[in-house]
Amino acid sequence: MGAIGACRNDALVFVAMFPVRMRVVLGVIIALVIALVSSAPALAEGPWPNDPQGPIARTIAELYWIMFVAAVVVLAIVDGALIYAGIKFRERPGHVAQQFHGHNMLELTWTIIPTIMVVSFSVLSWQKLDFINNSRGGDVGMVVQAEGVQWSWNFSYPHEDRFRLKDGTTYLTGAQELHIPVGTKVRIELSAKDVIHSFWVPSVGGKKDAVPGRATDLWIQADRPGTYKGQCLEFCGDGHADMLITLVAHPVSEYPAWIDAAKVEAERINAPETARGRELFRSLACSGCHTVRGLTGGKFPGAPDLTNVASKPSIVGGLVSPVNEENLRRWISNPQAVKPTTLMPNLGLSEQQVTDLVNFLLILK
Numbered sequence: 001m002g003a004i005g006a007c008r009n010d011a012l013v014f015v016a017m018f019p020v021r022m023r024v025v026l027g028v029i030i031a032l033v034i035a036l037v038s039s040a041p042a043l044a045e046g047p048w049p050n051d052p053q054g055p056i057a058r059t060i061a062e063l064y065w066i067m068f069v070a071a072v073v074v075l076a077i078v079d080g081a082l083i084y085a086g087i088k089f090r091e092r093p094g095h096v097a098q099q100f101h102g103h104n105m106l107e108l109t110w111t112i113i114p115t116i117m118v119v120s121f122s123v124l125s126w127q128k129l130d131f132i133n134n135s136r137g138g139d140v141g142m143v144v145q146a147e148g149v150q151w152s153w154n155f156s157y158p159h160e161d162r163f164r165l166k167d168g169t170t171y172l173t174g175a176q177e178l179h180i181p182v183g184t185k186v187r188i189e190l191s192a193k194d195v196i197h198s199f200w201v202p203s204v205g206g207k208k209d210a211v212p213g214r215a216t217d218l219w220i221q222a223d224r225p226g227t228y229k230g231q232c233l234e235f236c237g238d239g240h241a242d243m244l245i246t247l248v249a250h251p252v253s254e255y256p257a258w259i260d261a262a263k264v265e266a267e268r269i270n271a272p273e274t275a276r277g278r279e280l281f282r283s284l285a286c287s288g289c290h291t292v293r294g295l296t297g298g299k300f301p302g303a304p305d306l307t308n309v310a311s312k313p314s315i316v317g318g319l320v321s322p323v324n325e326e327n328l329r330r331w332i333s334n335p336q337a338v339k340p341t342t343l344m345p346n347l348g349l350s351e352q353q354v355t356d357l358v359n360f361l362l363i364l365k
Contacts, residue, residue: 053228054204054221059128067121074117132206135219141184148190148197148210148232151239151288152176152296162259165266172259172266175296177246179262181255182225190216195237201230201247209234222249268363269295277360280353285345292364300343310365316342328358 052058091097145156155174157163163172180186190199190210200207205220222228230245250258269278269292281287282296289300293307304315314321319338320331330337332354335344349357 051203053223053226055223056132056205056220057203059131060206063125063128066124070117070121074114133218135187135217137185139185140187140219142180142186143189144178144180144186145189145191146178146199146210147193148199148236148243149193150195150237151232151243153178153197153199153232153243153245162256163263165263165270167270167272170266170270172262173295174262175293176244176291177248177293179248179250179255179258180220180222181252182222182249183252185219185221187217187219190218196234197232197236197243198234199230199245200233201228201245203228204247204249207233220247222247225249225251265293268365271363274356274360274363277356277358280356281360284347286357289344303344306361306364308364310362325358325362328361329354332357 052061089098143158147154147156152175155178157172157174159171165171188199188208190208192210192212194212196212197210198207199210199218201220204222206218208216208218210216226249228247228249230247232240232243232245236243278295281292287296289303290296291303291305291307293305309315310323312323315323316331316339320327332349334346335342336346
């Protein structure tokens, strides 16, 4: 304890050696370093706009860096001039501060140069926007519909034979995750069910709003395989922070295998014998809390992913074990009777509704 106290006293003496202003500056620098270090894991995971992995992202990044460098130059010139003038012409013993009342050449310079810069950036941005907004060019290889709903994204894949399910009329859909082939220009047709949302996966494309009652679109393209993070970039309610997007880019040779696997999963979820339970799950509060891949993307904190719930030995911390018809029925009918502290509400379901939900959950293996 004595050694710790001595170290603390030495540290206080060291800090006290600096003037008050210097201590404030050091405190700000230390706070910034701590903030940067603590945010490093989040920055590493993305989304990160300056890691372009597609033609649109590269176009935006190029424009960003041009403007950023120009802004740094302007900042250095303006702040440098202010600091120089403040030091050289300051009032001090034996020296009266100089007064200036206009300088035509300087005033023309700082009017003409910024005007040229603004006009140049506007022209350059307009040229880039032509490329960014060209979502309907003849080179579009795939069209996906994306619907924003509080608080998830629902994706519908093209009405093509390769995405058609066995019933002949249903096509592949997904929630939260969008899968595309590498090197393919994909048009995303956006819509919103409730409020304004905004689709943004910065590593492969730009940002576009999804507006209720209005059709909008954008295009994306990934140059290499990988998983890219995105999110809704328009505040859309309490769950906005959880309205994330996961975009998976597959090598072209592997994309058909993913489609086949996704169709098998979709056939299981969309089985006709569980249609009532599936639609009930989708329409009730269940879908807002729980995720079933390919169907819903619920994001309530702590709500378990039910994609493979029927394969689990137990749920609810072991209070529902094994996961069978009897125990699921008991849990869904009255959650508080099984776990009094649960946040899952009693929805007051009828016997038939409970049966339909249980039959649906039992196929999720």
